[in-house]
Amino acid sequence: MIKYFKSRIYIAITLLIVVVIVGVFGFRFFSNYTWIDALYMTVITMSTVGFGEVQPLDATAKLFTVFLIATSVTIFAYAVSVITEYIVNKSDPYNMQYRKLKKMIQALNDHIIIIGYGRNGKQAADKLLAYNKRFIIVENDRQVIDKYQSEELLFLEGNATEDEVLLEAGIKTASTLICTLPEDADNLFIVLSARQINKDLKIISRASQDTSYKKIRLAGADNVIMPDRIGGDHMASLVVVPDLIEFLDNLSIIGKKSINIEEISFEKMFDDEQPKTIRSIDMRSKTGCTIIGYKSPEGEYVVNPEADTLLKPGSKVVVLGRPEQVNLLNKQFNI
Numbered sequence: 001m002i003k004y005f006k007s008r009i010y011i012a013i014t015l016l017i018v019v020v021i022v023g024v025f026g027f028r029f030f031s032n033y034t035w036i037d038a039l040y041m042t043v044i045t046m047s048t049v050g051f052g053e054v055q056p057l058d059a060t061a062k063l064f065t066v067f068l069i070a071t072s073v074t075i076f077a078y079a080v081s082v083i084t085e086y087i088v089n090k091s092d093p094y095n096m097q098y099r100k101l102k103k104m105i106q107a108l109n110d111h112i113i114i115i116g117y118g119r120n121g122k123q124a125a126d127k128l129l130a131y132n133k134r135f136i137i138v139e140n141d142r143q144v145i146d147k148y149q150s151e152e153l154l155f156l157e158g159n160a161t162e163d164e165v166l167l168e169a170g171i172k173t174a175s176t177l178i179c180t181l182p183e184d185a186d187n188l189f190i191v192l193s194a195r196q197i198n199k200d201l202k203i204i205s206r207a208s209q210d211t212s213y214k215k216i217r218l219a220g221a222d223n224v225i226m227p228d229r230i231g232g233d234h235m236a237s238l239v240v241v242p243d244l245i246e247f248l249d250n251l252s253i254i255g256k257k258s259i260n261i262e263e264i265s266f267e268k269m270f271d272d273e274q275p276k277t278i279r280s281i282d283m284r285s286k287t288g289c290t291i292i293g294y295k296s297p298e299g300e301y302v303v304n305p306e307a308d309t310l311l312k313p314g315s316k317v318v319v320l321g322r323p324e325q326v327n328l329l330n331k332q333f334n335i
Helices: 003-029 035-047 057-091 091-106 117-128 142-148 163-168 184-197 210-217 227-240 242-250 281-285 323-334
Strands: 113-114 136-141 156-158 175-178 202-206 224-225 261-265 290-295 301-303 316-320
Touching: 003 035, 003 057, 057 184, 091 156, 113 117, 113 227, 142 156, 163 184, 175 184, 184 202, 184 210, 184 224, 224 290, 227 242, 261 323, 281 290
Parallel strands: 113 136, 113 175, 136 156, 175 202, 202 224
Antiparallel strands: 261 316, 290 301, 290 316
């Protein structure tokens, strides 16, 4: 918007300069004025202050003066309106906030975009805040934005089904998109659009209906979550294996300082690309953490891997430990 106003101001100034040049040359040649007198006559004509003529004008000079007055008054009025509108918009609180938001979004890179700030969107934002992840929330309801707007939460007002809004949220430089809208059709459309814009984007989408699960995956989502199914399964598990579920719940306590389980890539742990076995890095004795999972570069998962399992570039390990042990692990491997 500011660029739009600036371009109009440049146009207005250019037109004023052109009118001055035309006026000076016109009075110089039609009335044989000196350059100073021609400039003087041009200025008083454009400003309509009503001073007397330097010398009497003939018919041709009078017609030129009429043309100059009509042209200059129109252009001058246009310039005043543009400049006034620019000043008013620049001082408007909403536009000032919008400009600040634009600068913050442009500074984002490798960030996460959350679509919708309902129940699931709020849960996702809380988790990302706990892990100090950079993210932006796209929300179409102004009342929701006004209610939850804070220094920690970066909101962008708009309909995420429009490509322009996704681009404004920085989808081309984002790492992950999380769709949490209640309507599966909206999530499907957003996933499809996002995948077309950014082929490397990791997309996680919500689905409410079983029939929507495959469609959203086919549209380009890497993961599709069905909150209702997870909730029902979790409640039933509390009946079947209550102690196990409570134990697993304790592993996912929100908060970076109270984390019990961590996923670490090979590149974060080692500077070289030489494969290493789990036995050779001796993580348990050095930090107290235990490797409970391994993901190969090909994407295969191994639960409770053997000590001779070879860690390779592109692989990841899942480690379990108390918060102080995880912190020691981060220090030991400079993570």
